[in-house]
Amino acid sequence: MPDELRDSEPGELLRAALSGGPGAGDDAVTQGEKGALAAFRAARDAGLHASLPTRDLDDWTPADERRRPRRSLKAVVAALVASVTLGGVAVATGGLPENFLGTPAPPPGERPTRSVPAPASEPTRTGETGGGTGDASRSAPPGTTAPLPPEKDLLESPAPPGKSREALCRAFVNGEGKTEGKAEGKTEGKAEGKASKSTAWERLVAAAGGEELVPAYCGGDSVPARGLAAEPRPGEEGNGRSGSTGTSGKGAERSRADRS
Amino acid sequence: MGVRGVKRSVGEGTGHAPATAHGPEQDARFGAGRDARLGAVVERARHGDEEAFAEAYRMVHPGLLGYLRGIVGEDAEDVASDAWLEIARDLGRFRGDGAGFRGWTATIARHRALDHLRRVRARPRPTRFEQDLLELPAAGDAAGEALDALSTERALALIAGLPQDQAEAVLLRVVVGLDGPSAARVLGKRPGAVRSAAHRGLRRLATQLKGRGR
Numbered sequence: 001m002p003d004e005l006r007d008s009e010p011g012e013l014l015r016a017a018l019s020g021g022p023g024a025g026d027d028a029v030t031q032g033e034k035g036a037l038a039a040f041r042a043a044r045d046a047g048l049h050a051s052l053p054t055r056d057l058d059d060w061t062p063a064d065e066r067r068r069p070r071r072s073l074k075a076v077v078a079a080l081v082a083s084v085t086l087g088g089v090a091v092a093t094g095g096l097p098e099n100f101l102g103t104p105a106p107p108p109g110e111r112p113t114r115s116v117p118a119p120a121s122e123p124t125r126t127g128e129t130g131g132g133t134g135d136a137s138r139s140a141p142p143g144t145t146a147p148l149p150p151e152k153d154l155l156e157s158p159a160p161p162g163k164s165r166e167a168l169c170r171a172f173v174n175g176e177g178k179t180e181g182k183a184e185g186k187t188e189g190k191a192e193g194k195a196s197k198s199t200a201w202e203r204l205v206a207a208a209g210g211e212e213l214v215p216a217y218c219g220g221d222s223v224p225a226r227g228l229a230a231e232p233r234p235g236e237e238g239n240g241r242s243g244s245t246g247t248s249g250k251g252a253e254r255s256r257a258d259r260s
Numbered sequence: 261m262g263v264r265g266v267k268r269s270v271g272e273g274t275g276h277a278p279a280t281a282h283g284p285e286q287d288a289r290f291g292a293g294r295d296a297r298l299g300a301v302v303e304r305a306r307h308g309d310e311e312a313f314a315e316a317y318r319m320v321h322p323g324l325l326g327y328l329r330g331i332v333g334e335d336a337e338d339v340a341s342d343a344w345l346e347i348a349r350d351l352g353r354f355r356g357d358g359a360g361f362r363g364w365t366a367t368i369a370r371h372r373a374l375d376h377l378r379r380v381r382a383r384p385r386p387t388r389f390e391q392d393l394l395e396l397p398a399a400g401d402a403a404g405e406a407l408d409a410l411s412t413e414r415a416l417a418l419i420a421g422l423p424q425d426q427a428e429a430v431l432l433r434v435v436v437g438l439d440g441p442s443a444a445r446v447l448g449k450r451p452g453a454v455r456s457a458a459h460r461g462l463r464r465l466a467t468q469l470k471g472r473g474r
Contacts, residue, residue, distance in 0.1 A: 005458055010465035011434040017415035019326030019435050033317050035341050039348035040313045049306060049352030057367060058353040060360025
């Protein structure tokens with residue numbers, strides 16, 4: 001392009017006519033050159049060449065116009081290479097691909113249960129499932145942080161520590177008290193049978209480790225008499241007696257009855 | 261025959277240097293070589309070498325003068341001296357290679373030329389007769405230099421017939437020897453606009469030259 005212009009015939013002629021010899025006799029050339037050289041020496045000796053700052057219009061480094069696009073190209077290529085490399089690293093570490101490939105289905109369901117029993121109650125399950133995937137789920141931070149909240153819920157129900165145990169026992173005691181208060185003779189066994197088969201009861205039994213052990217499990221704190229009442233199995237036999245055990249106020253009655 | 265001879269001697273003698281090389285091999289080699297040489301010389305001059313500065317002057321001045329002739333006519337010598345005073349003073353500011361030095365000096369020369377034109381327009385114009393008188397000696401010199409093909413006077417007349425943007429684009433590209441982007445930077449315009457202006461200007465010159473039969 002540039003030489004197409006410059007080497008064109010009008011271009012050649014123009015250059016020859018304007019920048020060639022005309023008007024540039026030896027005298028003129030030397031005159032102009034002398035003046036320029038004198039100015040050069042003056043500026044140099046005055047230290048101007050070292051002190052004057054470079055402005056934008058003085059910076060004609062090739063990077064300005066011709067190489068900038070090349071550099072940006074290089075930058076683009078470098079960014080591409082970097083992304084591919086880092087992506088490869090991510091694949092190699094194995095954290096990402098498990099989620100991206102077919103394996104994710106088990107983790108969401110299993111993670112909570114796996115992480116729940118892990119601390120205490122059911123070590124066998126963790127043993128079964130913890131083959132190859134267990135490590136992966138633990139190694140991936142995002143996966144483990146998410147299931148934590150549900151984990152708490154699941155943790156409390158199977159192994160009720162303090163509060164839930166109290167709650168279960170209270171429900172048991174209340175239920176007994178009601179049935180006792182309503183019908184001492186009427187619906188004795190049935191009502192209690194229903195109550196005892198409620199989920200709360202089942203949980204209590206499960207927590208205690210057996211129906212016989214429920215009183216012992218709940219015993220101790222509020223009502224010492226409950227232990228007595230529980231011995232003959234609250235659900236079936238001890239209606240009459242257990243009824244008297246309900247509250248402390250009735251303890252007097254019971255004592256009379258015992259005497260009589 | 262005179263044309264050929266002049267062209268060859270001009271190509272070697274004026275320091276014209278194409279910045280990019282697509283044309284005839286000889287020109288390209290000369291151009292690249294000359295720009296590299298110019299860059300080295302300018303670098304030495306920036307560190308105080310007076311001889312190097314003189315060489316840079318001889319390499320750059322002819323193209324600069326031709327460009328100024330196209331803009332300010334017979335005042336080109338004076339404007340060029342002003343420009344060279346500024347170039348000599350500000351040489352320490354310059355950063356770049358040989359092609360960059362051509363662009364930088366052309367920018368300075370253009371500013372001086374525009375200042376000059378402003379001054380000239382502010383004062384009363386010379387009469388038509390005075391202008392003719394002033395232009396005559398230049399024509400005589402051109403004849404003396406055996407420029408049979410295209411006298412300086414005719415060349416200036418042709419340039420004067422072009423719109424300002426085309427004239428400047430042609431001069432910077434063809435006479436100073438800048439590449440497209442550098443010429444655009446000197447003119448403060450987009451490269452595409454300068455490119456099309458240079459093409460249109462040269463096409464117009466070519467038709468006028470053919471019309472006159474040279």
